[in-house]
Amino acid sequence: xxxxxxVVGCGRWGLKHLRALDKVAEEADVECIVACDVHPxxxxxxxxxxxxxxxxxxxxxxxxxLDSVIVATPNETHYELGMMFLNKKIDVFxxxxxxxxxxxxxxxxxxxxxxGKTLKSGFxxxxxxxxxxxxxxxxxxxxxxxxxxxxxxxVQRQGDDxxxxxxxxxIHGIDLVEFLLDGQxxxxxxxxxxxxxxxxxxxxYPDQVEISIDVGWEAEADVAELEVMGxxxxxxVRLQEHDGYEILDDEVTIKSxxxxxxxxxxxxxxxxxxxxxxxxxxxxxxxxxxxxVERARLQLTAQGRSKTRELKR
Numbered sequence: 001x002x003x004x005x006x007v008v009g010c011g012r013w014g015l016k017h018l019r020a021l022d023k024v025a026e027e028a029d030v031e032c033i034v035a036c037d038v039h040p041x042x043x044x045x046x047x048x049x050x051x052x053x054x055x056x057x058x059x060x061x062x063x064x065x066l067d068s069v070i071v072a073t074p075n076e077t078h079y080e081l082g083m084m085f086l087n088k089k090i091d092v093f094x095x096x097x098x099x100x101x102x103x104x105x106x107x108x109x110x111x112x113x114x115x116g117k118t119l120k121s122g123f124x125x126x127x128x129x130x131x132x133x134x135x136x137x138x139x140x141x142x143x144x145x146x147x148x149x150x151x152x153x154x155v156q157r158q159g160d161d162x163x164x165x166x167x168x169x170x171i172h173g174i175d176l177v178e179f180l181l182d183g184q185x186x187x188x189x190x191x192x193x194x195x196x197x198x199x200x201x202x203x204x205y206p207d208q209v210e211i212s213i214d215v216g217w218e219a220e221a222d223v224a225e226l227e228v229m230g231x232x233x234x235x236x237v238r239l240q241e242h243d244g245y246e247i248l249d250d251e252v253t254i255k256s257x258x259x260x261x262x263x264x265x266x267x268x269x270x271x272x273x274x275x276x277x278x279x280x281x282x283x284x285x286x287x288x289x290x291x292x293v294e295r296a297r298l299q300l301t302a303q304g305r306s307k308t309r310e311l312k313r
Contacts, residue, residue, distance in 0.1 A: 002031035003272060004066045008057050008081060009073035010035050010042035013095065017072050020264040022048050028272040034064045057081060061088045068118075068272065071095060075163050079104040082119070086111045091118040093271045096175075097167050097290055105290045109283045120271050121286050123175045126279040127266035129259035130237045130245040131226065135180055143230030143249060148210045149177055150227040153239075154198075159217035165199045166297045169215035175281055175289045176226060177203070177211050185288055186211070192296050201296055 007017050014037070021033055034052045035043065043053050054060050061069070068091035071081050079099040085092045086108065098121050099105040112119035125131055138146065151173030159165065178184070186203040193200045198216030205211060224239035233249030242262065247253045261269065270278050281289070 002029050003068065004032040004034075004064060005030050005272070006034040006036055006054075006060050006064065006066045006069040008036045008060065008069060008071045009095075010037040010039075010046065011072070014042075014072035015045055016264060017070050017268070018046060018048070018051060020262065020268055021070070022050065024261070024265050024269050024272075025050075028269055030272065032064065034060065034066065036060050058084070061085065061090055066090055068092065070268070070271075072122075074160060075100055075167055079108065082108050083111060086115055086117055086119065089115050089117060091271070093120050093122070093268070095122040096171050097121075097293065098286060099290065100164075100167055100294075102287065102291045102294050105287055109287060112283070118271070118274070119283060120267075120280055122267065123172065123179075123281045123286075124263040124267040125172050125176055125226075125239065126179050126281065127261075127270065128237070128239065128263045129242050129257045130239075130255075131176070131179075132279065133255065133257045134226075134228065134235045134237055134245060137235065137247065137255070138180065138228065138230070142232075142247065143228065143234055144232035145207070146181070146209055146228060146230055148212070148229045149180065150212045150225070150229075151176060151214070152223050152225045153215045154219035154221070154223045155217055156219055156222055157217060159197055164196050164297055165194070165215050165217065166201075166293050169217075170199055170201065170213050170296075171289060171293050173211075173213040173215065173226075174203075174292050175285070177205070178281070178285050178289060179279070180228065181205060181209070183285060183288075186292060189292070189296055189299075192300055194300070199296075199300075203292070 034054055036054045036057050069085050070093040072095045078094050082094045153169045184205055186205055188204050190204050191202040200214045203211040226237040228235045236246040242259045244254050244256045247255050270280050
């Protein structure tokens with residue numbers, strides 16, 4: 001059945017959603033795309049004549065008879081907008097984090113269940129073709145039992161003035177760990193170092209698996225990597241590369257993959273088509289990830305200093 005989809009927020013990331021949605025529109029049977037932003041200047045950057053424009057999220061659903069909406073607005077607005085759209089009884093894709101507190105995230109999940117509508121979030125790295133392939137290799141025992149995972153996402157651009165690097169950047173690393181370790185939760189956060197713009201944390205998981213996450217804006221160079229160390233080798237994925245990654249055991253092997261879509265296109269297709277083989281984060285996984293991020297962020301704030309240790313559950 002043809003779908004009508006809105007994208008709320010047409011900033012840097014919202015524009016990427018619009019372009020990805022435009023590319024997969026035929027495959028997902030999308031007959032109408034509406035871009036919505038309260039700032040009219042945002043529309044100047046939209047480069048498709050097929051996308052309709054609107055300036056009020058409160059009237060968006062009724063005016064265009066939407067089936068679903070994608071929210072790519074600043075983090076602090078996700079909860080209010082998500083609740084509003086769910087209560088209008090349409091499917092909602094909320095960029096991560098779906099809320100900046102665990103309580104608000106739980107309310108969103110409860111509301112989605114109550115109204116019987118889909119709620120998904122923007123954990124697009126689960127759909128990265130190299131990560132999907134690497135996960136399959138790990139499950140076959142290619143590098144042996146996982147001993148540690150390192151995730152780095154540092155970018156030269158300036159971050160949002162209100163967003164926290166833990167909520168916006170580190171959350172991807174925490175979710176990928178959940179994805180690779182099949183839903184395990186951390187025993188504790190053993191160290192947190194940083195500030196709103198740049199953070200590093202260390203998490204301890206069952207079986208003595210250690211996770212290192214290093215993220216930040218205004219870095220000297222762009223770095224986006226996932227490294228998984230196993231007992232018999234390691235895997236290195238450079239996240240900007242979608243067609244191959246390294247497996248290092250007795251020798252270095254470049255494992256080629258053939259991507260059909262970018263990670264963003266794939267996560268949107270998953271949202272719009274409800275594929276039964278979805279890699280998407282479940283609502284339970286989303287809540288566990290947000291709870292972990294909230295613990296780390298609140299501890300930094302409560303201590304009033306840049307370093308804390310032994311952050312136990």
